[in-house]
Amino acid sequence: MQRAAGGGALWRLRGALRPHRRALALNAGLAAASMLAGILLPLLARRLLDDHALRGDTDGLPLIAALTVLCAGGEAVLIALRRVTGPATALAVEETMRHRLVGRVLSQPAAFHDRHTPAVLATRIVSDLALLRRFVSFGLPFLIINSLTVVVVVVLLLWLCWPLGLLVVAATVPPAVLARRWEHSSREVTRQVQRDGETFADLLDESIQGVDTIQAFGRRDDFTARLEKAADRLRRSQRERARLWTALSTLVEGCPSAVLVTLIGAGVAAVWAGAVTVGTLVAVLTLWLFLLWPVQSLGGLMNQLQQADAAAERVSELLHRPPVPAPPPAFRPAPPPSSRPAPPSSGPARVGSRGAELVLDQVWFRYPPAGPDPPTGPAVLTGMDLRVAAGERVTVVGAAGSGKSTLAALLTGLYEPSGGRILIDGTDLRHLPTARRADVVAPVPEHPGLFAGTIRDNVRLGRPEADDAEVTEALRAAQAFFVHELRHGLDEPLTEAGLSLSGGQRRRLALARAFLCRPRLLVLDDPLVGLDPRTAQQVGAAVSERLGDTTVLWLTRHRPPAASPGRVVRLHSGHIDGGSR
Numbered sequence: 001m002q003r004a005a006g007g008g009a010l011w012r013l014r015g016a017l018r019p020h021r022r023a024l025a026l027n028a029g030l031a032a033a034s035m036l037a038g039i040l041l042p043l044l045a046r047r048l049l050d051d052h053a054l055r056g057d058t059d060g061l062p063l064i065a066a067l068t069v070l071c072a073g074g075e076a077v078l079i080a081l082r083r084v085t086g087p088a089t090a091l092a093v094e095e096t097m098r099h100r101l102v103g104r105v106l107s108q109p110a111a112f113h114d115r116h117t118p119a120v121l122a123t124r125i126v127s128d129l130a131l132l133r134r135f136v137s138f139g140l141p142f143l144i145i146n147s148l149t150v151v152v153v154v155v156l157l158l159w160l161c162w163p164l165g166l167l168v169v170a171a172t173v174p175p176a177v178l179a180r181r182w183e184h185s186s187r188e189v190t191r192q193v194q195r196d197g198e199t200f201a202d203l204l205d206e207s208i209q210g211v212d213t214i215q216a217f218g219r220r221d222d223f224t225a226r227l228e229k230a231a232d233r234l235r236r237s238q239r240e241r242a243r244l245w246t247a248l249s250t251l252v253e254g255c256p257s258a259v260l261v262t263l264i265g266a267g268v269a270a271v272w273a274g275a276v277t278v279g280t281l282v283a284v285l286t287l288w289l290f291l292l293w294p295v296q297s298l299g300g301l302m303n304q305l306q307q308a309d310a311a312a313e314r315v316s317e318l319l320h321r322p323p324v325p326a327p328p329p330a331f332r333p334a335p336p337p338s339s340r341p342a343p344p345s346s347g348p349a350r351v352g353s354r355g356a357e358l359v360l361d362q363v364w365f366r367y368p369p370a371g372p373d374p375p376t377g378p379a380v381l382t383g384m385d386l387r388v389a390a391g392e393r394v395t396v397v398g399a400a401g402s403g404k405s406t407l408a409a410l411l412t413g414l415y416e417p418s419g420g421r422i423l424i425d426g427t428d429l430r431h432l433p434t435a436r437r438a439d440v441v442a443p444v445p446e447h448p449g450l451f452a453g454t455i456r457d458n459v460r461l462g463r464p465e466a467d468d469a470e471v472t473e474a475l476r477a478a479q480a481f482f483v484h485e486l487r488h489g490l491d492e493p494l495t496e497a498g499l500s501l502s503g504g505q506r507r508r509l510a511l512a513r514a515f516l517c518r519p520r521l522l523v524l525d526d527p528l529v530g531l532d533p534r535t536a537q538q539v540g541a542a543v544s545e546r547l548g549d550t551t552v553l554w555l556t557r558h559r560p561p562a563a564s565p566g567r568v569v570r571l572h573s574g575h576i577d578g579g580s581r
């Protein structure tokens with residue numbers, strides 16, 4: 001439903017302002033006080049002229065002069081204070097929103113990340129929040145101060161000389177109406193600018209990430225053309241927005257000069273006619289000058305309000321997503337294996353744990369749609385049944401695209417089944433708290449995620465408290481001996497996403513990471529891809545021999561090496577042939 005006025009999405013973000021309400025109230029107080037101190041000056045000038053200067057009366061002059069200096073000085077001090085506290089408050093508000101936003105984004109399920117690319121999320125977290133910070137530090141205070149100024153000045157003008165006051169009121173109406181109409185017509189254009197910006201950011205992200213492929217296939221010109229087309233669309237919508245904005249600002253900025261001339265003419269005539277004093281005319285003209293900035297800045301502030309509202313809409317769409325569901329109180333996962341003493345480092349490393357029983361009960365799965373349309377694609381899993389006893393090793397063999405990675409994603413809770421249940425020791429996986437999942441189910445995904453940091457940080461991802469002896473043991477079990485040949489060993493820094501390592505090395509670090517968690521169920525998604533036959537054989541042997549009673553589900557396109565886990569089942573047409581023994 002279309003909102004009647006801008007600001008609705010901003011209002012939905014008020015929760016993020018709550019922790020800063022004192023600082024915001026202080027800023028508003030400083031702004032109102034400085035505005036009032038400024039507005040008192042024309043009134044004091046009127047007294048100075050009418051009661052003293054034009055009459056030659058010096059009685060009381062020092063008091064009026066002292067009050068004038070006090071107001072002028074007070075206004076300057078209050079403005080300076082606001083300039084210090086305002087940006088600090090805006091930065092604090094931005095920090096609160098960023099903290100909440102990052103937390104919400106990182107806790108969203110995989111289906112959400114399928115629909116929002118990293119570029120779009122980064123834009124929202126960085127650019128949209130910067131827009132909102134600017135609005136909180138500049139746009140919002142000025143919208144409040146300017147509105148207050150208009151009300152106070154108009155009341156004073158009507159009180160000082162109502163005909164001149166009415167003239168001023170009449171002169172402020174057209175710009176206000178124009179700004180309102182502009183706000184209406186430019187709302188959709190503003191959103192279009194932001195949509196085009198997101199599309200461009202997406203394409204840019206995709207092109208930079210795939211630059212090797214683009215260059216290898218000599219498609220640089222094609223991709224440059226695609227980017228230019230998207231940039232052109234963005235430029236066109238920005239130009240349309242600028243056109244609307246120019247029309248408004250020209251009218252709004254041109255109006256006041258015409259009004260000032262009229263006001264001077266009418267005011268001088270009124271003084272000649274004896275209807276107003278010189279002091280009153282000076283006060284009226286000065287007060288009109290106070291209205292100039294609020295009127296002239298109206299367009300700019302509406303512009304900022306719109307951009308901030310569009311940013312707030314996108315930010316609140318993320319912030320108000322449902323939180324990760326809390327587990328029902330009944331579920332008690334087994335105690336984390338870290339409480340057990342680490343095995344001795346001599347002899348073959350054992351990284352296993354007490355295994356969990358896994359049951360897939362009529363599991364159906366269809367990927368959620370990328371857009372708002374209802375799902376249309378075929379179901380990937382179609383009533384899958386599989387029973388794996390505690391401590392059992394099962395190899396699931398399936399062709400490319402048969403749904404192995406999908407099954408791994410379901411087992412690690414990245415997606416929820418569209419139908420049926422996944423039970424671990426009889427408890428539905430849906431009820432397993434996210435933070436404890438790594439204690440129970442550890443994945444070795446087909447494309448493991450590594451992060452900037454040291455090898456140690458990456459291996460300890462699931463168990464940050466593990467000591468170096470445990471990390472080294474997990475690396476040995478995963479055949480990741482290459483780590484000891486690195487210059488800094490466990491302290492070797494990885495560049496972003498572990499790009500400084502080969503695919504096979506990354507995979508072995510992912511294995512070590514999973515081993516270190518000593519999970520009760522280990523899910524391996526084609527873990528031998530990228531390994532040479534000898535290392536593959538050793539990893540297969542490590543999984544068979546060194547995992548103790550850990551239950552292992554090995555998903556693969558081909559039968560793994562001879563030493564690989566025991567029972568073999570086939571994934572075919574979305575279900576497992578002979579899954580439930």
Ligand SMILES: Nc1ncnc2c1ncn2[C@@H]1O[C@H](COP(=O)(O)OP(=O)(O)OP(=O)(O)O)[C@@H](O)[C@H]1O
Binds near residue numbers: 406
């Ligand atoms: N995020 C996604 N959104 C929509 N469809 C998807 C998504 N990921 C995978 N699919 C589809 O689900 C099906 C199964 O894919 P999946 O990656 O699970 O297969 P796989 O057996 O692991 O394949 P491979 O051995 O090639 O890695 C494929 O048809 C694929 O197109």
